[in-house]
Amino acid sequence: MSRSPGRKQENHKISRELFVLTYGALVAQLCKEYEKDEDVNACLDRMGYSIGIRLIDDFLARSAVKKCRSYSETADMIAQVAFKMYLGVTPSVSCNSVTGNEFSLILDKNPLVDFVEELPAERASLCYCNLLCGVIRGALEMVHLAAEVSFLQDRLKGDAVTEIGITFLRKSEDRRHRRN
Amino acid sequence: QAVWLALLQNYPLYIRSVPTENELKFHYTVHTSLDVVDEKISAMGKALVDQRELYLGLLYPTEDYKVYGYVTNSKVKFVMVVDSSNTALRDNEIRSMFRKLHNSYTDIMCNPFYNPGDRIHSRAFDTMVNSMMMQVC
Numbered sequence: 032m033s034r035s036p037g038r039k040q041e042n043h044k045i046s047r048e049l050f051v052l053t054y055g056a057l058v059a060q061l062c063k064e065y066e067k068d069e070d071v072n073a074c075l076d077r078m079g080y081s082i083g084i085r086l087i088d089d090f091l092a093r094s095a096v097k098k099c100r101s102y103s104e105t106a107d108m109i110a111q112v113a114f115k116m117y118l119g120v121t122p123s124v125s126c127n128s129v130t131g132n133e134f135s136l137i138l139d140k141n142p143l144v145d146f147v148e149e150l151p152a153e154r155a156s157l158c159y160c161n162l163l164c165g166v167i168r169g170a171l172e173m174v175h176l177a178a179e180v181s182f183l184q185d186r187l188k189g190d191a192v193t194e195i196g197i198t199f200l201r202k203s204e205d206r207r208h209r210r211n
Numbered sequence: 212q213a214v215w216l217a218l219l220q221n222y223p224l225y226i227r228s229v230p231t232e233n234e235l236k237f238h239y240t241v242h243t244s245l246d247v248v249d250e251k252i253s254a255m256g257k258a259l260v261d262q263r264e265l266y267l268g269l270l271y272p273t274e275d276y277k278v279y280g281y282v283t284n285s286k287v288k289f290v291m292v293v294d295s296s297n298t299a300l301r302d303n304e305i306r307s308m309f310r311k312l313h314n315s316y317t318d319i320m321c322n323p324f325y326n327p328g329d330r331i332h333s334r335a336f337d338t339m340v341n342s343m344m345m346q347v348c
Contacts, residue, residue, distance in 0.1 A: 048321070055323025062324075146321035148335055154324075 051145045058159060068156040075158070079165020080172075087170035090116065102199045105176065106134040109167060109197070118142055122195070132199040135183060137192050150187050158182050164195065177201070214347045215292040216340060217241045218316065218331065224287070225331040229344045241290050244270050244278045248288050251280070265313070266306050281309040287316065293347065300347060308343055315339050 057078075061071045094112050099105040103126060110122045114136075122136040143160050150157055158164070164180040171178045177200040184190035215228040215237045228237055247270040267280035272295065281289040289312055293300060315336050319325055322333075 052321060052323070055321070059323040146318060147324065148322065148333055151324045 047142065047145075051142060054143050054162070055146065057162075058157075062154060062157070068154055068158075071154075072156075072158045072161045075161035076165040076168070079162040079167075080169035081165070082162070083166035083169025083171075084173050085169075086117075086166060087173045090170065102132050102134070105171075105199075106136070106197060110136050113170075127196070134197045134199075136195040136197070138195070139192075141186075141193055144187060147187060149189075155188070158185065159187050160185075160193075167195070167197065171197075171199075213294050214297075214344050215241070216312075216344065217290045218312075219245065219288045219290065220286065220328060221245070224329070225336070227337075227340050227344065229348055237292060240273070240276060240278060240292055244280060244290050244292075245288065247278075248280045248282060248290070252282060252286075266309055268302070279305050279309075281313070283313060283316070289313070289316075297347070308347075311339065311343065 058071070058075070061074050065071045065074065090113055094116065096108060096112065099108055106124050106126075110124045115121050118141075120138065120140050120142065122138045125135045125137065127133040127135055141160065143163075147159060150159065158181075161182065164182065168178055168180045171180075179196075179198045179200065181196055182194070183196040184192055184194040186193045213228070213230060213233070216226070217223055218225040219241070228234065248267060251267050251270075265281055265283065267282060270278040270280045270290075272278075275295055276292050277295055277297075279291045279293075281291075283289075289309055291305065291308070319331055319333055319336060320327065325331075
């Protein structure tokens, strides 16, 4: 499965600064519109979800990967192929549970927070990169894998590392695409 | 050996001095130097795009101090005041300090939570300024 031949194959590169500044402006604007951090986080998650359900097809077309046979393979795929493809970084993956359905992605470098030194004092529980959680959740849902995705640790909040937790829920039997 | 640094956009955005006495005299010196800066900017007219022209050089020497100026394309002024007795400090060193300041200032501008015109509260900026000023003293 590959992109149609009519589409030009070159990699359109746009400036990293532009992307990072755009994301920053998005978060700053949401902070102006919503008083509570939870509302901003939820909004970022919804936006991310909306991106994820569309991005997955682009990802599958471009990476031409085979179907993952386990949750562990899926987590590796997200970290080593998807993150690399879209953000240029490769988080490390670790499995958090004996049952094999909880994983962590540890981000050493996060381009989205290039210019953000620390969260403003009044926004202490803001998950600045919550969009990423929504993207992962939406993408997984489109391949019929229900998951909960959230930030377990965040360097911006003073933690040592930035860690995204993915918990795979029971495989969704429902074949109908339910939108959020 | 003392050195003072101010970033202003007609009102102060950031002020740091080592040591911290004599603040009033420093503020006075910086404010008078703003007039000199404005003079130099208007003298240059519209040609203020070259990196070399951002550096305004020695604004004016008083008996105690030497005052150096730098202005960004967005008209933010950096003013550095050093003791006259500090003869070890050369022009190109001052230039490179202003360039470092300008780079750090650009990073601050890129912070989505920083509103242009706010006072600058940034640990990274403070660290950079500290190490720079330690070199001068």
